[in-house]
Amino acid sequence: MDKMTFAEVRYFLEGLAARNRESWEQTRLIGYIIAQSNSTKTLKQTDILRFPWDEEPEAEKKDTFVSSEDVERLRALAKQYESQIP
Template structure:
């Protein structure tokens, strides 16, 4: 309750009306905004500063890796984006219309 009311800024009534799942979502978003975003910005700036001095193209994960990078990779496998896939999706949308 201390984090909800004191740090996040929820009213006591809002906190009491939340389910544990709702509060977990609120807390995760607050944590991300409060903790991760400044580190992500710092890492991006460091990558931009170091890029002119590197012979290869740097990725932000080459500069610094965080524990949530592995978490992001494990939870959201990205579909390969290709021209063929684009055409297939375009055709699928045209069929729906």
């Protein structure tokens, strides 16, 4: 019972990080409320404290526009794959 698998360690660490994240979010909210009540400017919570999870992952930053040429190319490729399936 005193041994953990790597999967169990991973889930344990993810849970620990989530618990710490909630605490940091609470700290940021309290700081934001104090700063906003003493400021004439409109602030955002990220102006007070910025965390790594506030950053958008690179995959979400990329442009997701698909041109009509891409659509046609992918349709042709799909038809080619479809013809190979018995």
